[in-house]
Amino acid sequence: MTSTSRYHLPRGSAAHGPYDLLVTPETAGWGHSGLRILTLGPGEAHTLSTGESEFLVLPLTGSCTVTTDGGTFALEGRTGVFASATDFAYLPRASEATLSSASGGTYALPSARTGQGGLPARYGRKEDVPVELRGAGACSRQVNNYCLPGTFDAEQLLVCEVLTPGGNWSSYPPHKHDEARPGEESELEEIYYFEVSGGENGFGYQRVYGTPERPIDVLAEIRSGDTVLIPHGWHGPSVAAPGYDLYYLNVMAGPGQDRAWLICDDPAHGWVRATWDAQDVDDRLPFGEKR
Numbered sequence: 001m002t003s004t005s006r007y008h009l010p011r012g013s014a015a016h017g018p019y020d021l022l023v024t025p026e027t028a029g030w031g032h033s034g035l036r037i038l039t040l041g042p043g044e045a046h047t048l049s050t051g052e053s054e055f056l057v058l059p060l061t062g063s064c065t066v067t068t069d070g071g072t073f074a075l076e077g078r079t080g081v082f083a084s085a086t087d088f089a090y091l092p093r094a095s096e097a098t099l100s101s102a103s104g105g106t107y108a109l110p111s112a113r114t115g116q117g118g119l120p121a122r123y124g125r126k127e128d129v130p131v132e133l134r135g136a137g138a139c140s141r142q143v144n145n146y147c148l149p150g151t152f153d154a155e156q157l158l159v160c161e162v163l164t165p166g167g168n169w170s171s172y173p174p175h176k177h178d179e180a181r182p183g184e185e186s187e188l189e190e191i192y193y194f195e196v197s198g199g200e201n202g203f204g205y206q207r208v209y210g211t212p213e214r215p216i217d218v219l220a221e222i223r224s225g226d227t228v229l230i231p232h233g234w235h236g237p238s239v240a241a242p243g244y245d246l247y248y249l250n251v252m253a254g255p256g257q258d259r260a261w262l263i264c265d266d267p268a269h270g271w272v273r274a275t276w277d278a279q280d281v282d283d284r285l286p287f288g289e290k291r
Helices: 270-278
Strands: 019-023 033-040 045-049 053-068 071-078 088-091 096-100 105-113 122-124 131-134 141-147 158-164 178-181 185-187 189-196 204-209 217-222 227-230 234-240 246-253
Touching: 019 227, 033 045, 033 053, 033 096, 033 189, 033 246, 053 141, 071 088, 071 122, 088 141, 105 246, 158 234, 189 204, 189 234, 204 227, 217 227, 234 246
Parallel strands: none
Antiparallel strands: 019 033, 033 105, 045 096, 053 071, 053 088, 053 096, 053 105, 088 122, 131 141, 141 158, 158 246, 178 185, 189 227, 189 246, 204 217, 204 234
């Protein structure tokens, strides 16, 4: 039986209170990863209590000011997810922050439950976000590595964005990270939040599949504002339909205290990586000003 209806959250189906999307460990049925999408109108503000989780404030569109006990951070933001990477703010557990925006915008609030909370609130500069081009040919994509080991310190939270030109495949070969195998694979729950160019017409596809021991079966047609939850299993490809560029925000966290991001390719498809050596990176990348 397909798991699509359980793990694919169409736009608006998981809205709650002020949030366009509210995914918590409780609503997802797991222990660590969360995501909220918040839209503010011009002049509006919202107060966030982090509780047992650490958060990022990551503008999708628009700018905002984040006021915390640890300081005030003016986030320049961006005009849209395909325009550029963005600056962001980090909020530790057991803290409170007020987000306000003079012109309005939409903001992703990825989170991870953590029992520590030893890091301070701080600002992440756009200029310090590593922008990586992965794959080649029809598997070319861009990755904005905001909050990963080696790019930005956090307790448990891992956050990046993937941008895929229309007609290309990303999150491919399919891979997984649902077992703790030191040096080989880490155990991480993952959330994919999607935006697609082309307005209401834009679409793509997301695949998730499991093993006989841990079955999961998701094949979702995704549109802007949709979310896919990945508790375990092989995930990929993420397919951008021709003519429609695909964006997704990845949020990951798990029980491991070493905050590692280690993946294992599906052995049936891992050979595809070797074909990239003979191909060029898609010349539509990177997105933004250079495109």
